[in-house]
Amino acid sequence: MLIRLIPFHDELDRSYLGRLMRANGLRTATEIQILIAQWAGLANKSRREAPAIELLALAAGIKLNEFVLAHSTLPFRRSITSYRPEVKHGCTENKDTLFISGMRVARDEAYFCLSCAQTDIDEHGMTYWRRSHQLPGRMACEFHESPLRFVNEKLKFYQSPMDCIEESISVSQGLANVTMAHDGIKRFLGISSALMSNRSPISPKELQLGLRYRITMLGLRTHCSQSGAPLLSDHLTNSFPREWLLSVFPDSANKRHGEVMAKVDAMLQLSVSTTSAVPYLLVYSALFDSIEEGLSALKGATPAIPIKRTRNHRRKPDDNLLNDYVQTRGVHKLMQRQEFIDKLVISAYLDNVGLPDLIEDETGLNLSAVLSFFLNRKSLSESAKIGGLSIDAFEDIVRKIGCHIQPILKKIAANVVVECQSPQQPS
Numbered sequence: 001m002l003i004r005l006i007p008f009h010d011e012l013d014r015s016y017l018g019r020l021m022r023a024n025g026l027r028t029a030t031e032i033q034i035l036i037a038q039w040a041g042l043a044n045k046s047r048r049e050a051p052a053i054e055l056l057a058l059a060a061g062i063k064l065n066e067f068v069l070a071h072s073t074l075p076f077r078r079s080i081t082s083y084r085p086e087v088k089h090g091c092t093e094n095k096d097t098l099f100i101s102g103m104r105v106a107r108d109e110a111y112f113c114l115s116c117a118q119t120d121i122d123e124h125g126m127t128y129w130r131r132s133h134q135l136p137g138r139m140a141c142e143f144h145e146s147p148l149r150f151v152n153e154k155l156k157f158y159q160s161p162m163d164c165i166e167e168s169i170s171v172s173q174g175l176a177n178v179t180m181a182h183d184g185i186k187r188f189l190g191i192s193s194a195l196m197s198n199r200s201p202i203s204p205k206e207l208q209l210g211l212r213y214r215i216t217m218l219g220l221r222t223h224c225s226q227s228g229a230p231l232l233s234d235h236l237t238n239s240f241p242r243e244w245l246l247s248v249f250p251d252s253a254n255k256r257h258g259e260v261m262a263k264v265d266a267m268l269q270l271s272v273s274t275t276s277a278v279p280y281l282l283v284y285s286a287l288f289d290s291i292e293e294g295l296s297a298l299k300g301a302t303p304a305i306p307i308k309r310t311r312n313h314r315r316k317p318d319d320n321l322l323n324d325y326v327q328t329r330g331v332h333k334l335m336q337r338q339e340f341i342d343k344l345v346i347s348a349y350l351d352n353v354g355l356p357d358l359i360e361d362e363t364g365l366n367l368s369a370v371l372s373f374f375l376n377r378k379s380l381s382e383s384a385k386i387g388g389l390s391i392d393a394f395e396d397i398v399r400k401i402g403c404h405i406q407p408i409l410k411k412i413a414a415n416v417v418v419e420c421q422s423p424q425q426p427s
């Protein structure tokens with residue numbers, strides 16, 4: 001006979017398994033899985049055919065997909081994936097995923113809130129592990145606004161949090177305060193929580209157009225190749241407190257300013273998603289100003305806005321600016337106009353009016369490539385080659401170019417010719 005229990009609100013799957021195990025007087029997770037399988041008439045099935053999370057859903061009397069959405073971290077871990085994104089979370093068509101990672105945890109430690117636990121004891125006579133506390137980056141209880149406590153042993157999920165108090169460690173008050181106050185972290189946690197109730201994963205392919213638009217609009221680099229634009233990974237690491245960022249994205253520990261970080265900077269080029277959804281969620285939290293905007297872009301509620309090269313889409317640059325651009329041959333850093341605060345602002349403004357940086361240095365010959373493409377009518381790939389640029393890097397430049405570039409390029413080309421000829425002229 002199986003003693004069944006009703007899962008608590010927001011109870012983690014492993015916590016529910018532990019409570020079932022203890023209520024039935026058993027000592028291991030395997031024993032309770034065998035008992036549930038016998039009770040459900042699935043004793044002859046392998047765990048791959050009847051995964052543990054499916055057994056828990058049966059014991060709870062809840063449909064598998066609803067149980068996964070309410071009690072597993074799978075909807076978070078699988079929130080953005082290139083592996084079978086058409087399969088909804090908790091769908092029996094994908095038992096392999098349920099078997100392999102249905103009950104995997106999203107962070108290395110087991111977290112609980114002492115105030116929540118004490119409230120549970122008062123109200124229910126027992127307490128449990130909350131799924132929302134196991135979200136990467138969560139350092140404080142959002143209800144009690146106090147630091148979470150944690151233990152470094154995932155098997156503790158099978159015990160009551162109250163039995164772990166002595167060996168548990170508290171998140172520092174400082175880190176908890178930072179987490180609760182920092183807008184970027186609040187966006188990350190808000191977006192992550194919302195995706196826990198998404199019934200289907202999001203394919204990285206669906207994100208690419210809108211993400212590229214947003215990255216370009218902010219004047220950041222959309223690829224790993226050399227460019228005058230700041231790296232997306234630099235923007236990301238500058239957007240979050242380092243201690244917190246290390247806890248959710250340990251790869252950032254070795255990140256140096258100006259160094260490419262493929263998981264982030266090649267996000268638009270990768271055909272396969274990163275193993276964790278965290279880099280995507282960090283990028284969205286760093287690029288958008290609110291949880292709603294980030295979610296809207298992630299869920300495609302707002303159609304990705306194609307990059308148009310029309311006169312209406314861009315502000316028309318004034319004549320003085322155009323003249324400066326011609327005189328400096330499109331090199332942004334040489335344009336020292338007083339109304340701009342710093343070089344990044346100049347660069348972002350010029351990109352926005354359709355005048356990209358045409359710098360020629362060891363990283364690439366942007367001007368040569370652009371002249372080749374627009375004036376000499378060579379192909380995109382030929383022009384990229386002439387400029388010593390990757391196709392991605394050159395496409396990035398071409399996308400930024402406004403419709404008024406032709407006469408400007410002709411003037412620049414004329415200046416280039418004049419200057420090249422001048423040493424040969426008699427003095």
Ligand SMILES: [Zn+2]
Binds near residue numbers: 113141143145
């Ligand atoms: Zn709490």
